[in-house]
Amino acid sequence: MPHPASIITLLTDFGDRDWFVASMKGVILSINPQATIIDLNHRISSHDVQDGAYAWKSCYKYFPDGTIHVAVVDPGVGSERRPLIAKSSRYFFCAPDNGLLTHVFEQEVDMEVREIENKQYRLDAEGHTFDGRDVFAPAAAWLTKQQPFTSYGHVVSDAHRFPVTQPQWEQSALVGEVVYVDVFGNLITNVSLRHVKEVREITKRPNPLIKIAGHSIDGLVGSYAEGAHDSARALINSDGQLEIFCKETSASGLLKVSRQEPVKLS
Amino acid sequence: MPHPASIITLLTDFGDRDWFVASMKGVILSINPQATIIDLNHRISSHDVQDGAYAWKSCYKYFPDGTIHVAVVDPGVGSERRPLIAKSSRYFFCAPDNGLLTHVFEQEVDMEVREIENKQYRLDAEGHTFDGRDVFAPAAAWLTKQQPFTSYGHVVSDAHRFPVTQPQWEQSALVGEVVYVDVFGNLITNVSLRHVKEVREITKRPNPLIKIAGHSIDGLVGSYAEGAHDSARALINSDGQLEIFCKETSASGLLKVSRQEPVKLS
Amino acid sequence: MPHPASIITLLTDFGDRDWFVASMKGVILSINPQATIIDLNHRISSHDVQDGAYAWKSCYKYFPDGTIHVAVVDPGVGSERRPLIAKSSRYFFCAPDNGLLTHVFEQEVDMEVREIENKQYRLDAEGHTFDGRDVFAPAAAWLTKQQPFTSYGHVVSDAHRFPVTQPQWEQSALVGEVVYVDVFGNLITNVSLRHVKEVREITKRPNPLIKIAGHSIDGLVGSYAEGAHDSARALINSDGQLEIFCKETSASGLLKVSRQEPVKLS
Numbered sequence: 001m002p003h004p005a006s007i008i009t010l011l012t013d014f015g016d017r018d019w020f021v022a023s024m025k026g027v028i029l030s031i032n033p034q035a036t037i038i039d040l041n042h043r044i045s046s047h048d049v050q051d052g053a054y055a056w057k058s059c060y061k062y063f064p065d066g067t068i069h070v071a072v073v074d075p076g077v078g079s080e081r082r083p084l085i086a087k088s089s090r091y092f093f094c095a096p097d098n099g100l101l102t103h104v105f106e107q108e109v110d111m112e113v114r115e116i117e118n119k120q121y122r123l124d125a126e127g128h129t130f131d132g133r134d135v136f137a138p139a140a141a142w143l144t145k146q147q148p149f150t151s152y153g154h155v156v157s158d159a160h161r162f163p164v165t166q167p168q169w170e171q172s173a174l175v176g177e178v179v180y181v182d183v184f185g186n187l188i189t190n191v192s193l194r195h196v197k198e199v200r201e202i203t204k205r206p207n208p209l210i211k212i213a214g215h216s217i218d219g220l221v222g223s224y225a226e227g228a229h230d231s232a233r234a235l236i237n238s239d240g241q242l243e244i245f246c247k248e249t250s251a252s253g254l255l256k257v258s259r260q261e262p263v264k265l266s
Numbered sequence: 267m268p269h270p271a272s273i274i275t276l277l278t279d280f281g282d283r284d285w286f287v288a289s290m291k292g293v294i295l296s297i298n299p300q301a302t303i304i305d306l307n308h309r310i311s312s313h314d315v316q317d318g319a320y321a322w323k324s325c326y327k328y329f330p331d332g333t334i335h336v337a338v339v340d341p342g343v344g345s346e347r348r349p350l351i352a353k354s355s356r357y358f359f360c361a362p363d364n365g366l367l368t369h370v371f372e373q374e375v376d377m378e379v380r381e382i383e384n385k386q387y388r389l390d391a392e393g394h395t396f397d398g399r400d401v402f403a404p405a406a407a408w409l410t411k412q413q414p415f416t417s418y419g420h421v422v423s424d425a426h427r428f429p430v431t432q433p434q435w436e437q438s439a440l441v442g443e444v445v446y447v448d449v450f451g452n453l454i455t456n457v458s459l460r461h462v463k464e465v466r467e468i469t470k471r472p473n474p475l476i477k478i479a480g481h482s483i484d485g486l487v488g489s490y491a492e493g494a495h496d497s498a499r500a501l502i503n504s505d506g507q508l509e510i511f512c513k514e515t516s517a518s519g520l521l522k523v524s525r526q527e528p529v530k531l532s
Numbered sequence: 533m534p535h536p537a538s539i540i541t542l543l544t545d546f547g548d549r550d551w552f553v554a555s556m557k558g559v560i561l562s563i564n565p566q567a568t569i570i571d572l573n574h575r576i577s578s579h580d581v582q583d584g585a586y587a588w589k590s591c592y593k594y595f596p597d598g599t600i601h602v603a604v605v606d607p608g609v610g611s612e613r614r615p616l617i618a619k620s621s622r623y624f625f626c627a628p629d630n631g632l633l634t635h636v637f638e639q640e641v642d643m644e645v646r647e648i649e650n651k652q653y654r655l656d657a658e659g660h661t662f663d664g665r666d667v668f669a670p671a672a673a674w675l676t677k678q679q680p681f682t683s684y685g686h687v688v689s690d691a692h693r694f695p696v697t698q699p700q701w702e703q704s705a706l707v708g709e710v711v712y713v714d715v716f717g718n719l720i721t722n723v724s725l726r727h728v729k730e731v732r733e734i735t736k737r738p739n740p741l742i743k744i745a746g747h748s749i750d751g752l753v754g755s756y757a758e759g760a761h762d763s764a765r766a767l768i769n770s771d772g773q774l775e776i777f778c779k780e781t782s783a784s785g786l787l788k789v790s791r792q793e794p795v796k797l798s
Contacts, residue, residue: 223610
């Protein structure tokens with residue numbers, strides 16, 4: 001069981017031009033002025049739980065044991081959806097029960113999930129439109145003050161998870177899809193290094209042929225520097241996923257491709 | 267009288283793609299490496315003092331007592347406008363004398379305002395174009411080093427305040443206006459929960475009729491989740507203000523409405 | 533020789549909508565949970581080493597002695613370009629060997645540069661596409677844990693520097709150029725206060741005539757407040773450089789001018 005560190009990370013779709021994130025930080029520091037607050041990302045596409053879940057899973061595990069990770073992408077705020085607090089063998093998590101935790105459940109073991117019910121850990125504020133400030137921020141901050149995890153509320157055994165698409169074999173090709181387009185326009189797919197190895201074994205080709213949006217890419221390169229400016233290349237990225245890129249330009253723009261575009265390996 | 271904490275917040279219109287905010291942070295840490303620096307918001311519309319004042323008032327009060335709040339939206343930098351330092355019963359504030367403190371004066375009691383005159387608290391730098399780095403950042407940092415508030419300069423009794431529009435009764439309707447459009451496109455008005463209660467009492471309608479830009483909204487809902495995708499709804503937001511929104515889409519875009527648009531309650 | 537402080541600054545072109553910066557922060561805090569991490573700027577134009585180098589030089593020197601400055605604008609990641617760690621009489625620097633350190637070399641004395649070769653200071657991760665997370669972040673973090681500078685790798689004496697254009701005399705005019713356009717649209721030039729003094733001496737005009745993109749500006753003013761809304765003015769900015777601006781509007785937009793535009797003083 002992890003001991004709560006005084007590090008709290010924040011991931012939201014609140015953007016950077018209002019005061020929403022700042023209010024959450026103020027609430028945290030009012031409870032624990034010694035807390036270290038780290039912004040993961042506040043530019044998740046508005047209300048896009050899947051985008052938030054993918055960004056969350058891609059970075060939370062680089063933080064030290066005991067870190068408290070808070071994610072608020074919350075179109076259902078004020079409705080009956082439950083506010084959750086969870087712990088794994090390494091971390092704590094606070095998020096609305098709307099699927100944000102989907103990938104965390106895949107990656108973490110020994111997850112215990114509870115509803116944040118205890119009113120002592122809530123901010124007494126007007127309205128029911130800002131649980132980031134009134135529920136999730138104080139819940140995380142009180143954890144750094146050694147409040148027991150079990151005191152937050154009842155165990156939740158049916159937390160919401162959205163379906164995650166896995167690559168499938170169709171005849172002699174493995175078909176995956178683009179799951180995230182990053183700021184450089186790189187196309188991150190749900191095809192992992194393990195899948196690539198499977199394709200190599202089955203097809204007996206050391207360098208699989210990759211097809212996306214009518215383009216063919218012949219095998220993998222080792223780094224962005226081996227790319228080309230005017231055509232797409234593929235590599236295994238820093239998270240171990242197959243990624244389609246162009247050198248110093250946007251593959252998303254060049255190939256006119258976005259999330260959910262199929263990618264075939266054979 | 268508040269004891270200065272080592273927490274300094276920053277609100278500016280410097281954006282996030284140059285080095286202006288970073289320079290301010292460097293100056294603060296050079297004076298006090300233990301200071302905790304929190305970004306409130308650096309995306310205030312360029313030179314828009316009213317926008318900055320509204321964002322400031324919406325979050326500063328969530329921070330712990332003794333926090334030093336610095337705001338720099340400063341079209342008059344280098345002119346005769348005075349740099350100010352102020353304290354209330356809870357907080358300290360640093361800002362140019364151009365109206366940024368307007369809403370703070372409304373909300374805080376026992377405000378004492380002084381001009382930052384003492385050259386010991388200024389950075390000796392070239393030019394007179396960057397008081398954020400050369401005047402306001404070091405003034406705040408020296409406060410965390412226990413420099414006495416009275417040592418900054420003379421008392422100022424005529425700090426600039428811009429006129430704040432209050433909702434008015436026109437015949438049998440209360441007429442307010444949109445004062446802020448947030449990142450989701452929600453329309454925040456200057457009509458508060460107190461005003462809504464007043465309308466209810468006078469009109470004897472538990473659910474007032476709200477008119478904005480030719481659209482009618484029948485009463486208030488309790489949360490964003492009760493909204494509709496294709497028409498506007500109204501609620502009391504997390505700051506206790508009447509807010510017009512659309513579910514998971516921009517009310518500003520749908521109604522083609524921005525700041526200063528009138529809103530009528532009857 | 534500086535003693536490493538526990539302050540680490542980050543400058544990248546990773547933007548603010550993915551998880552790349554957050555991963556670097558997680559790696560740093562996993563090595564030293566007490567580190568203070570400051571964002572300089574993550575909005576450097578993608579792969580634009582010169583833009584990054586200019587932003588870096590404009591703010592690093594405001595930080596306290598011993599600060600560790602990390603910059604990652606790294607189109608050559610995964611290629612043979614070397615990862616560098618350097619120290620001057622005041623600071624430490626981590627960056628790829630692609631010219632990012634160019635202006636630092638101009639400004640700092642007693643620079644000692646080494647390659648980051650020691651695998652103990654690297655994160656053991658998949659792929660070779662994210663040296664920000666796997667090489668530069670841990671290298672900086674281990675320095676705050678008092679790892680000796682000499683233990684990182686061999687001395688590098690031929691670090692890459694790009695050519696820096698200096699203003700030149702052409703007949704009776706000094707010709708410089710725009711080197712940076714800031715968020716307000718102000719045009720920062722490579723003409724310094726020293727150059728302006730030289731022009732004054734040589735031309736015997738106390739107020740030099742400034743020409744840019746077909747516009748003439750008659751001398752310098754002291755602050756932005758002395759500008760005009762519909763025509764350009766010039767001043768010495770907070771870094772001691774000649775800057776062309778319009779009052780509360782974008783000089784870049786009004787004059788249709790961007791980086792490398794010539795500016796003549798006579």
